[in-house]
Amino acid sequence: MDGERIPGYKVVILGDTSVGKTSLVHRFLKNEFNEHTANTIGAAFITADHSSNVNPNKRVRLEIWDTAGQERYRSLTPMYYRNAKAALVCFDLSSIDTFEKAQYWLEQLSLNSSSEDIKKYIVGTKSDKIADPQEIYQVKNRLDHTAVMFETSAKTGHGINQLFDKLVDDVDEQIFDDFNKRREEELRRENENSMINVLSKTVHNRYSCC
Template sequence: MKTIEGKIVVLGAQGVGKTSMVVRYIGKMFSPHISPTIGASFFTCKINIDDIRVKLQVWDTAGQERFKSMTPMYYRNANAALLVFDITQPSTFESIQSWVKELQKNVEEHLVICVVGNKIDLHEHRRITRDEAMKYAKSIGGTYFEVSALQDQGIEQVFFHIALTLARLEGEDLAKTSLRVYETDENGLIASTSNLKATDVGKTETASWSIDSIAHADSLKPNICC
């Protein structure tokens, strides 16, 4: 089976629900008591698109200002970025614009960008309209999604969009990207590397997950609530 590996970095202000969104998708759970991320947390998941397996390495970064100087080492060589904001907090929407500037300055290769408005379950307190967010996403060459980590709405579409976009890179010069493409045998071992030949017909998802918490580049004990 052909496998393509890509790296996703999740960026946004503290409290917008980045970790809740990732854990909801990959861990199939939600906790209202998730602690703020320290440094970054690392997750993996796999999505099958027709005969292509897309393996996503998801780096969930800390939103606290004191960790912002560390973030460049996490989004280096990223293939996709999730820019998450809280639809009830205009300041969190404004903050993603600074992340875009950082990405443009530090990531040289093509980047799949998704702007994600979280907490649509709080629609009665909405301060950022869908049209406003869509317009901004379009202006930076991204795609806009609205989700609710609490109610498990829209998150699957975000990750599938990224996997599908990476799988559509047929004809790209992969030597100029950090994507890894390889064939695996019946035992799941790497058989050979090759150029990607992808289609977007059909969809099955086999989301498996693991988590490692990273702080100052040192591994910590895995913790589902990091």
Template sequence: MLQFKLVLLGDSSVGKSSIVHRFVKDSFDELRESTIGAAFLSQTIKIKAEEQEEDVVIKFEIWDTAGQERYKSLAPMYYRNANAALVVYDLTQKDSLVKARSWVEELKNKVGDEDLVIFLVGNKLDLCEGEEDLRAVDTSEAKAYAEEQNLLFTEVSAKTGQGVKEVFRSIGEKLYASKKDEILAKKNRELGNRVNNSVDINAQRPSTNDTTTCCS
């Protein structure tokens, strides 16, 4: 099992918690209270890997931070060492994209990790359909920005669940792709050891960077 740290950033009331809850619990609450500090959730997904017969299990440790300015000082603690960051904005609020841009900036400046996957997510897609179109941010505009900054980009709806699962899946695939070489190398070494008929201590332990064991 692979384990990745994922953090959600964005202006307040853009729907970060709703996206996480849709992903983790597949539920939606119209009257969600605003998050205090940062909430922690975890979820595992399976993705298909090309070289391997079996699916790869990925566990996300998700830190859902509060968007309010008051909690801004907490954010560095959670995006530090993160493997992926979801920068969320509200499709019906122009200002929220500005805020999202500043988050992207901060991430690029403060996190030295080249492999950090940043996913720009526009939420509340459900409000942009039908007769009452509340859309304030054009898809093209956000997409251009994402391409310029080399970010992944999509528009989702936490309410309907549209696109949410795909976000996490593509993050998982991207992360797996970047870590694949390490993992395969390790696996091959284990196999090699087994052929040599010697005992590999590492083989006794759970694979990869999963520090937990059954009775820790």
């Protein structure tokens, strides 16, 4: 399927400032890492067509909203939740304080999201800064047992593709069904309009003066 014929899938990325949200997106899109990435102002919007390595036929256009984590922008953040299908709640694995604040973003998501079906992913960033794997294990133990945490590193690329593959794998089949129905209806209307135009030209040519 080409980019124009695949469904859009809105993803909002949340988390405190400097936890590595933008670097995560940059690594995913360009497979690059910049040590001196500037803080996001308000929000950045990026699109990317992606299919999972597990199921290559399952392909969507990710509509990614990379939101600012600074406190002065927090009043704006809820507007980006609207119609989101998935949320990546990020924290810095090397800073337990940002893990505690991740709970704030989860609560805000529940309070401001209009859809109870929004899929939530907890993303630990900067895993390259963790020397002792036991530290990550301790963080996981503090999570709700129903939550899934991804360990990632924008610097090394660790876990990035697995995260976005999982995100696409989890897209509900209903989204594809609804998209295909809309697409079929659009094609039907386009064909009808084409036939009308052909008939109009035929009639015009038949009765036009020589």
